[in-house]
Amino acid sequence: xxxxxxxxxxxxxxxxxxxxxxxxxxxxxxxxxxxxxxxxxxxxxxxxxxxxxxxxxxxxxxxxxxxxxxxxxxxxxxxxxxxxxxxxxxxxxxxxxxxxxxxxxxxxxxxxxxxxxxxxxxxxxxxxxxxxxxxxxxxxxxxxxxxxxxxxxxxxxxxxxxxxxxxxxxxxxxxxxxxxxxxxxxxxxxxxxxxxxxxxxxxxxxxxxxxxxxxxxxxxxxxxxxxxxxxxxxxxxxxxxxxxxxxxxxxxxxxxxxxxxxxxxxxxxxxxxxxxxxxxxxxxxxxxxxxxxxxxxxxxxxxxxxxxxxxxxxxxxxxxxxxxxxxxxxxxxxxxxxxxxxxxxxxxxxxxxxxxxxxxxxxxxxxxxxxxxxxxxxxxxxxxxxxxxxxxxxxxxxxxxxxxxxxxxxxxxxxxxxxxxxxxxxxxxxxxxxxxxxxxxxxxxxxxxxxxxxxxxxxxxxxxxxxxxxxxxxxxxxxxxxxxxxxx
Amino acid sequence: xxxxxxxxxxxxxxxxxxxxxxxxxxxxxxxxxxxxxxxxxxxxxxxxxxxxxxxxxxxxxxxxxxxxxxxxxxxxxxxxxxxxxxxxxxxxxxxxxxxxxxxxxxxxxxxxxxxxxxxxxxxxxxxxxxxxxxxxxxxxxxxxxxxxxxxxxxxxxxxxxxxxxxxxxxxxxxxxxxxxxxxxxxxxxxxxxxxxxxxxxxxxxxxxxxxxxxxxxxxxxxxxxxxxxxxxxxxxxxxxxxxxxxxxxxxxxxxxxxxxxxxxxxxxxxxxxxxxxxxxxxxxxxxxxxxxxxxxxxxxxxxxxxxxxxxxxxxxxxxxxxxxxxxxxxxxxxxxxxxxxxxxxxxxxxxxxxxxxxxxxxxxxxxxxxxxxxxxxxxxxxxxxxxxxxxxxxxxxxxxxxxxxxxxxxxxxxxxxxxxxxxxxxxxxxxxxxxxxxxxxxxxxxxxxxxxxxxxxxxxxxxxxxxxxxxxxxxxxxxxxxxxxxxxxxxxxxxxxxxxxx
Numbered sequence: 001x002x003x004x005x006x007x008x009x010x011x012x013x014x015x016x017x018x019x020x021x022x023x024x025x026x027x028x029x030x031x032x033x034x035x036x037x038x039x040x041x042x043x044x045x046x047x048x049x050x051x052x053x054x055x056x057x058x059x060x061x062x063x064x065x066x067x068x069x070x071x072x073x074x075x076x077x078x079x080x081x082x083x084x085x086x087x088x089x090x091x092x093x094x095x096x097x098x099x100x101x102x103x104x105x106x107x108x109x110x111x112x113x114x115x116x117x118x119x120x121x122x123x124x125x126x127x128x129x130x131x132x133x134x135x136x137x138x139x140x141x142x143x144x145x146x147x148x149x150x151x152x153x154x155x156x157x158x159x160x161x162x163x164x165x166x167x168x169x170x171x172x173x174x175x176x177x178x179x180x181x182x183x184x185x186x187x188x189x190x191x192x193x194x195x196x197x198x199x200x201x202x203x204x205x206x207x208x209x210x211x212x213x214x215x216x217x218x219x220x221x222x223x224x225x226x227x228x229x230x231x232x233x234x235x236x237x238x239x240x241x242x243x244x245x246x247x248x249x250x251x252x253x254x255x256x257x258x259x260x261x262x263x264x265x266x267x268x269x270x271x272x273x274x275x276x277x278x279x280x281x282x283x284x285x286x287x288x289x290x291x292x293x294x295x296x297x298x299x300x301x302x303x304x305x306x307x308x309x310x311x312x313x314x315x316x317x318x319x320x321x322x323x324x325x326x327x328x329x330x331x332x333x334x335x336x337x338x339x340x341x342x343x344x345x346x347x348x349x350x351x352x353x354x355x356x357x358x359x360x361x362x363x364x365x366x367x368x369x370x371x372x373x374x375x376x377x378x379x380x381x382x383x384x385x386x387x388x389x390x391x392x393x394x395x396x397x398x399x400x401x402x403x404x405x406x407x408x409x410x411x412x413x414x415x416x417x418x419x420x421x422x423x424x425x426x427x428x429x430x431x432x433x434x435x436x437x438x439x440x441x442x443x444x445x446x447x448x449x450x451x452x453x454x455x456x457x458x459x460x461x462x463x464x465x466x467x468x469x470x471x472x473x474x475x476x477x478x479x480x481x482x483x484x485x486x487x488x
Numbered sequence: 489x490x491x492x493x494x495x496x497x498x499x500x501x502x503x504x505x506x507x508x509x510x511x512x513x514x515x516x517x518x519x520x521x522x523x524x525x526x527x528x529x530x531x532x533x534x535x536x537x538x539x540x541x542x543x544x545x546x547x548x549x550x551x552x553x554x555x556x557x558x559x560x561x562x563x564x565x566x567x568x569x570x571x572x573x574x575x576x577x578x579x580x581x582x583x584x585x586x587x588x589x590x591x592x593x594x595x596x597x598x599x600x601x602x603x604x605x606x607x608x609x610x611x612x613x614x615x616x617x618x619x620x621x622x623x624x625x626x627x628x629x630x631x632x633x634x635x636x637x638x639x640x641x642x643x644x645x646x647x648x649x650x651x652x653x654x655x656x657x658x659x660x661x662x663x664x665x666x667x668x669x670x671x672x673x674x675x676x677x678x679x680x681x682x683x684x685x686x687x688x689x690x691x692x693x694x695x696x697x698x699x700x701x702x703x704x705x706x707x708x709x710x711x712x713x714x715x716x717x718x719x720x721x722x723x724x725x726x727x728x729x730x731x732x733x734x735x736x737x738x739x740x741x742x743x744x745x746x747x748x749x750x751x752x753x754x755x756x757x758x759x760x761x762x763x764x765x766x767x768x769x770x771x772x773x774x775x776x777x778x779x780x781x782x783x784x785x786x787x788x789x790x791x792x793x794x795x796x797x798x799x800x801x802x803x804x805x806x807x808x809x810x811x812x813x814x815x816x817x818x819x820x821x822x823x824x825x826x827x828x829x830x831x832x833x834x835x836x837x838x839x840x841x842x843x844x845x846x847x848x849x850x851x852x853x854x855x856x857x858x859x860x861x862x863x864x865x866x867x868x869x870x871x872x873x874x875x876x877x878x879x880x881x882x883x884x885x886x887x888x889x890x891x892x893x894x895x896x897x898x899x900x901x902x903x904x905x906x907x908x909x910x911x912x913x914x915x916x917x918x919x920x921x922x923x924x925x926x927x928x929x930x931x932x933x934x935x936x937x938x939x940x941x942x943x944x945x946x947x948x949x950x951x952x953x954x955x956x957x958x959x960x961x962x963x964x965x966x967x968x969x970x971x972x973x974x975x976x977x978x979x980x981x982x983x984x985x986x987x988x989x990x
Contacts, residue, residue: 083550096549103543105550204549209783238554238785317783320582323593324547328649340647344586367584367778376780 009218009485010074010168010225017063017073024063024073024117028056031075031119035166041142041151043161045080047120048087055117062115069114071229076111077161077170080121081128081204082213084108087118091204092136093126095325095332095351105202106234107171107213114229119167122157126353127322128178128206130154131425134416135355142412143185145451149409152182152425158216159186169217169226173203175210176310177404177429180441183216184404184454187443187484189471190216191223194461195436196241198227199234205321207314208239210433219485220442220471224248227464243462251465252472257292259470261285262397266303267428273406280445280453280480281403287478288401288470296397300389302382303431307423309382310430311359312366312375319363325351358419387435394460399470402428404441404454432458440467445480452484507707507745509738510715511673512665515680516658517690518631518698519562525630525657526553526596533696537650545630545655547591552784553630555580559657560788562689563603563628564798566659569683569805570623572607577789578627580782585775589633589649597660598627599779603788609683610807611675613668621676622664628788631656659689665704665715670734674727677701682806686831694726703734706751707741716741717751721765723758733758736765809834817847826855833859836869836876843880846887853883857897861904873907874900882910891917894967920968925977928969932977935960936985947985954978 016022032049052075062068083089083101090096108118125135133141133156141156143149144164151160155172159182162170172179174192183190191214198213205211215226228248234240263285268278289295327333327347334346352360366375393400405425415422432439437458444455455474459467474481524531527544543551567574581599602625613619633651642648661680667673681692681699691698701724706716721737724730736758741751756765804812806828813824813834828834837854841847854869858879862869879900886896895917899910922928935957936943946953958974 089549091549099549101543101548101550103548103551201552202550205784207783236554237552239552239783316780319778320584320594320780323584323586324549324591326586326588326593328588329546329591330548340588364778367780369776369778372778372780 008165008168010071010222011219013073013168024056024059025053027073027075028052028117028119031165031167034164035119035161038144038161038164038166040147041144041160041164041166042139043123043141043151043157043164043166044077044120045090045092045123045136045138045157046088048118051086052117052119059115059117069116070225071111071114071116073168074116074226075119075168076116077120077122077158077167078108078118079124079128079155079158079170079172081124081173081206082108082121082171083202083204084118084121087121089121089204090137091127092124092138093351093353093356094137095348097137097332099331101202103202105213106199106236107230108202110229110232111226116229122155122161122170124157125154125178126356127204127318128154128173128175128211129318129355129359131177131181131422132410132412132415133157133160133182134412135353137353140412143409143451145187146409146449149411149451150185150414152185152405152409154178154182155190155216156182156185159183159188159190162186162188162216162218169215169222171213171226172216173206173211173213174429174433175206175212175314176433177426179214179216180404180429180439180454180456181425183441184443184456185409185452187446187452187454188216188218189220189223189443189475190214190441191227191464191467192432192439192441193227193231193464194241194438195433196239197243197438197462197464198230199232199237199240201234201236201240205317207317208321209317210310210314212433220440220468220475221249221252223440224252224468224472227468231464241462246465248465248468251469254465254469255292256288256470256473259288259293259399259466260296260397261288261293261470262296262298262393262400264298264300264303264393264400264402266300267400267402269406272424273403274408274447276445276447277403277406277408277453281401281455283480284444284455284474284478285401287474291473291477293470298393298397298400300386300393300431302385302389305382306386306431306434307427309379309386310426310434311362311423312379313383313434315359315363316367316376316379317363319360319367322352322356322360327351355419383434386431390431390435390437390458390460398459399463399466400456400458402456402458404428404456408447408449408451408453428456432456437461438464438467440471442471442475443481443484444474444478455481506710507742508710508712509668509670510665510706510708510718511667511669511734512704513661513663513667513673513676514702514704515661515663515677516631516700517566517661517680517684517692519559519657519659520688520690520698521556521558521562521657523556523558524655525556525559525628526655527556529655531656533698535652537648538652540652541654545591546651547593547654553596553782555785555788556657559628560603560790561798562657562687563626563659564790564795565687565689565802566661566684567604567607567626568795568799568802569687570607570609570626570661572604572623572626574604574790574795575601576792577601577787578603579787580628580785581779582782583629584778587632587635588647589635589651589654591633591651591654595629595632596782596785597629597779601787602627609676609679611667611672611679613672619666619668619672621666621672624662624664626659626661629658629660630654631658665706670731670738673703673734674731677727677730679806682829682831686803686806688803688831697725700725701730703730705734705737705741707738707745716745717753719751719753720755721758722755722768723760725760729758729760732760732763733765736763740765803831813837817841817851819847819851823848823851823855827851830868832868832870839876840880840883843877844883844887846883849883849887850880853879857900861900865904872904874903878903878910882914885910885914885918889970889972890914891921892962892967892969892971894962898967917968922965922969925973928973929977929981931961931965931969932957932974932981935964936981943985947982947989 158170163186706718
């Protein structure tokens, strides 16, 4: 019985609900039991058990009246950097311990209107800064497939919760790979939408020009359905796009014949990539060719500069975005502070973790007088070159296929002392954010230790329908990817 | 250092003589939009502390700014009025610094791509010369909140925050260093206030902080083209303080340079109570603002058609209105300048002037009684209970001699209180006039006999004295007579007296 594992996607829950074999209430109870059993994973910072049960009962009543929204029966984990007025928002930081937002993020309002139920707030790297979910004031998150390993980050709590069946799906945020890399490590699907496709109103900003909220789920179809509800113009976010939202579910089954898939050679390096990862992604390519797609060799020649430029821009923006956490109005204020200067330095020294402080200092430095041109100015130029690389590549292909990450999940503590090694975990994902493009990560096999491997599909801006269609075909037809779908 | 300045402060001319004064202004203009620049909160002045705030202007985690496009029209109007070029694309930038009344930890401003650049205004320089002052740029930004330390209800070691002002839209206007004296700087500010009021974009009230200015000031040897080391003056919240603070700083720098000293680049805070400018603590001014493009807002794109549309809707500006008053109403330049100084006064005068023949009489009354009344009540002339339409009725009766000046003043004062049309009061005053010729003749004779010297001179040919007698007589009757009737009687009496003497 599917329900006993709790690890089913929303598409398979819907018919069970319709048939009456389960209810939202029974689902809520199951998920809450799973959360209890999965407590060792440390995937959640807060769980809204009572509220979820109340809402489940309410949604069941709506279902009997026929007034329930399209997401009735979907239980979400919400990354704890997305504010919800009915619960705390911590960003996994001591700085925001006890902080309660007076307003809710636009995406949460939209999802709630369709009767999605929020089970809790998921653990993450503090302020989304990290690639392992070890940088959390609430402790590291563990990989469900091997609790000695990291789930990736920064949306590691969301990915682990979905993989372990603690929720139906989850929301993550992706600034440089924070949805895709943990999705890859945990063996779930994660979509980083086009910048501007989903409102950022209510997402606690890390790097505004790169941040994007996206869905994480057990199937491509679930991500498509969540995106359908989340996407669209929001008057509260001046950078949200007015482009009409297409019907994502309808495009899932579109034919792939004649689709040109680009394989950027910089993303299949000879060194620094595990051979199982390369083999798994190449098998995906072979499958797509058999389905009628054409494989095209392409090049993104400036990719080598992406990581350096990314960390300059992301940290520069972060240094400003995190300036508001100063102890004056909300959040932590050091009890030891006796004067204004001390209030700032002590509150911030005590409130922020090591990685956050490192990035604020880096970001402050690269913007400072005399260094701006050499760092921030140069990084912006690299960003333009990366955008041109992608534009050039998309003249000869429709989508790009790459690995999400050069490795599978690493051991807890393995890279914690080496920030540069940690940053390289994002080497295949950051360019996408720098260019504002959409990308889909989905499982495509396992390494010899049984750890999940993820493939990444990258498309031009607003090509989510095509990305989702290609992902859906892989998931349905390609044996190693199908194995994940069936395991759920 | 301050001692030097304070001593020479009273006589800035003494030390500034060998130097030329170079002043540039950075002016902040609070816009009178209904809502704030990046959220929907009200901008009303004087509301209860922290009552006009929301997640956006409080900079709460997750909140995002959205530009209130109304501010673009205000900015464009000022740009057009000062001949600035409106840039087709301008960018918002973050200006980073920590201060408790700055909730985001950065101000959203504009840096290397401002809204408008390169215009100018005129000031009246020495010897009434009209001098062109170049404007470098006009840009948009959000205001910060207010830190309150010095009020009675604040404990000694506490600071209270009122964040209502956070996000109030500001225009910053920066001049080139073209001003050459404190008087020119004050004149620039006055003209700018007049302009923003004409454009209807700001109250321009310096005391309330809706118009604020900082000045960069340096001295250089007269005739030199280079620039000396400058200091920045802050906290000058009236035109008078602009002038006093700059004069103080000129004296200080002049004395220092004359003594062979060097000027230190620093920011000085004007203390209006003590009349001195003192350096801010270096910690407060050592800012590296680390500007970078604001990623939460898209670039501001301005179309040429929209600018042309605004240009067509521009109101008549002060200079043009003054010239028209001289031409159309035949007013002296002084009257035209004074009446057009404030758009409300000009509107009042213009409504009045279209209703009565004697434009100079209208001008005299507006510059006199009307302005006095509005000053005394602290309201605008258009808020007086004596609208131009009522005053027109009154002045018409005055000019036709139905009532005398004194009676008109009485009726004006009554109207200011009761707001009624003066028609009835005019009837009353006119009715109270002494109509009986014999009674009036008695008063005329009495005036002549009680001023024998003047009477002799008058009879001897000094005709102008008729006016003197009319005044004396009206005085004794408290204005309750028709001056023309008095004039007629005076002529009759003169004739009779001369005939009597043969």
